[in-house]
Amino acid sequence: MKKLFSKFDFPKLPKNDKLKIVFLILALTFLIALPFFGFSNYWMNNLVKVGVYIVLALALNILVGYTGLVSLGQAGFVAIGAYTMTVLVKDYQVNFFVSVLIGGLIAAIFGVLLGLPSLRVRGTYLTLITLGFGEIIRTIIIVWEPVTSGPMGIRNIPTPSLFGLELSLSNGGLYYLVLALLILVVLFSHFLFRSKTGRAFRAIKVDEPASIMMGINTTYYKTLAFVLAAVISGLAGSIYAIQLGYIDQNTFTFDMSTLILSIVILGGMGTIRGMFIGAIILVLLPEVSRALMAYRFVLYGVILVIMMRFRPQGILGWKPKKPYHVTKNARMLFEQGHGELVKLNISNQE
């Protein structure tokens, strides 16, 4: 009986926990000390960009990696967060951090709106709705001029300050802001994964009809996934807006949504570390190798296709832990993430 239920528990933390924690502490120290290494503004800007995209990837990861819902409209949530924060801070002099939270709240509302169709709609249809959502948000930005200034965009987005200290790029303040958000989101994702909600998400991804039969309220969880992804994207959007200093309808395009999806797929959907490696590669590589300039977007597409074909779990994706010896057939099915749920062959022979 215990063995049956243990299938729902993804790989337990290995014995080498201590090693893992040491590495984490090292990495954290390194990241916190980073601004003191004397990097130029150019590289600090790149790091902030990577940080923002890791957060965005973690948000999409909840949808794609955990719950199996492909969303191509994340740029819409980023826009909502960015515009809300900007308008509140610039026009109504609301405190920055409060504005960011309100931005997240409004993004959440739209997350609910986007999650509702999931009641009736699955798979590709849902994805295309998310795409449409992204485009509708863009149209709203263009036409709702009293609030968003439409095509004129909003400029002079002020840098926030904490206890009187301005958080700009040059003094490393913006970097720490991103880092703080990143750490929060990483922790959140980590605990979400292991929680009951996380298990519900994963069950839905692996086999939705079975989850329904097991009594999981899939509509609720799918909507929840959208809301979580929306809020996190909205929070990241605020930082993104500060980094750019100017936003208009062309800042939040379908290309951004595709990039985030590519990061999730490349790095390894469903894992947290995958988001790091994916973002670092896809955001920093063009900076390091400008030779690929013209073919950059082609590369994103190629990555998607090749990853899906040869390594759907991404670069750092997890391989499910096999508590028993499994047949070759079952192993093959494992590799595609169908997991331990239904396909295990308990025989001990090859």
Added chain:
Amino acid sequence: MIVQQIFNGLTLGMSYALIAVGYSMVFGILRLVNFSHGAIYAFGANIVLLLVSLELGILPAILLGILFTGILGIVIDKLALEPLRKQNAASITSLITTIGISNIITNLLIAFLGSQKKSFPTLFPDGSITILNFQITYTQLGMFVVSLLLLVALMLIVNKTTLGLAMRASETNIKAAKLMGVNVNFVISFTFFLGGVSAAIAGALISSYYSMAYPNMGYMSGLKAFSAAVLGGIGSLPGAIIGGLTVGISESLAATFFGSEFRDSVAFVILIIVLLIRPRGFFGKKEIKKL
């Protein structure tokens, strides 16, 4: 003015219908929404343009372009989608793959041909005929006629030929079809070939209607055509036509009453409403999900 606007919408809708037919056909056989269909449509138009610039003459260029695009469809299937089918991959995998393919095709076109709009030759003579106070240009007439011919041809193939029978068998139950000796892989490749062909025809016609073609032309039109296909009932060819016309007219009326800046959203709003209220659209089959 309203009637003229409806008429504008009809022609606009015809262009969506042409693209939607390809979506419906592939979905009908494979239960796969080919996200890259818009990019294939753009490829078709741009290939024809390229061939024309090589001084091949307009008709040979179109025929050759249609052939190449059909082959592109087959290549996509063989290289990217068939291996996934063999692996029994989850549908999320195929979806992401088609997204990637769409990206690749569009951006390769941009990289090689440049992103700006280029002039596309006209296929029909200038001038118009007047019916009941309305001017219909020969181009618009041509579009209607060719679309109907395409629809009829596709329906004939699917319903009256042996190959079409094989296609319908695969659609109903792929395993059973295999057991009955149907070469399913060939059928699927042929379906993609037809999808590519219809996309190229759409590309040539629509580009000549607007007198221009460019690599990114598939994005918006592809999405709107998808809405049209869903509205009409994805999997149903006549539905694609009706859906396309409806989306076109709605777009035109929205422009009339709200302003042209709202045009693009109309298709998405329609999509969302349809999927929420009646997912199978006008003529789609009611899908019973076996739980």
Added chain:
Amino acid sequence: MKKYQKFALSLIAILLVIAMAGCQAKTTENESDSAPSNEEETTQETFRIAVAAPITGDNSEYGIGFNNAVKQMADEWNANGGINGMMIEVVTYDDKNSPEEAVAVANKIVNDGITAVIGHFSSGVSMAAAPIYVENQVVEISPSASHPDYSSIGEYIFRNNTVISHEAKAALDIAVNDLGKKNIGIVSIKTDWGVSTAEIVTGLIEDMADQGVVLTAHEEVIEGSDDYRPAITKLDEAGTEVVISVGMYNLLAPLAIQYKEINPDIELVGFSNSYSQELLSLGGEAVEGVAFPVIFFSESDQENIKTFVDSYNELYGSKPSALTAQAYDSAGIIFTAVEQVGADDPAALRDAVAELTYAGVTGTTKFDENRDVQKDFTKVIVKDGEFVLMNEN
């Protein structure tokens, strides 16, 4: 491989990449994608000017045009011994027409120690990058930014492009006085430039109400659309005689084609950004009779313009457009300023740019107190498939 090993490796990989990036940060990179005007020493003996524009992706045709123009100007100066003996090197940065990329590019330019930039192309992108140039005392001249607030971002930001209000007046002048029409319709793209310009045109039309000039209809369209028929029907029903097309050639051409299908007598007036060979190739017969104001006319008989156009055509295989010509002059302005005050003091460079008067292919350029330019307009009309000067009747 055991799980923790994989994990450790991934962490090390991440740290390595960051460390590598850091090392690259210390050494100033010199990435010239263009063949530099002079390959030898990248020491103090060269003056480096940056071109920041879309070289790939959307609008790359304009970015490539800018790059070509600046290189051409640089080569011409270098052939004459450079700036006081200093050779010029053009460093190209691709901003991919994205604001996010532009911010990265701006930071890189600052990092690379360059003090003058020609760029960016579109307004939104320029707006995002400009604050960084201002903060770091880099002179930026944009040949194409059209956002009204652009040049007021800071003292180092200059705009070598027409001022909307003047151009709008010139366009309306063509419609009313040269073409003699009173029922005016506007089709405008929904961008910052489109919205601002349309607003100004509308205001000007209202001012002319006593002359019987009337705004029949105003339709706003999304940039990049293909189909304008519903908008055209609206304008036509309202009795429009002349359409002012507030958009680039990719609006004007299809608009002309589609409008003339239902009303062959309609007149169309555009703006200087319609002025390019693409208008003719895209529009074909339909753009016959289309007119617009320009500050640069490639068929001009003027000596310097002829030389510029011919060399550009020889080097790059096409005739330069107005925006390209503006980039060309912008480069000339920078080089002239450096010749005056040298390249060592950014503030002095900025002052020199702000104060000099430059005679170029787009007329005489002098930046006003807002760092915008006032130019005289010439009227151009399409006749027999060619651009010709409009004759005042």
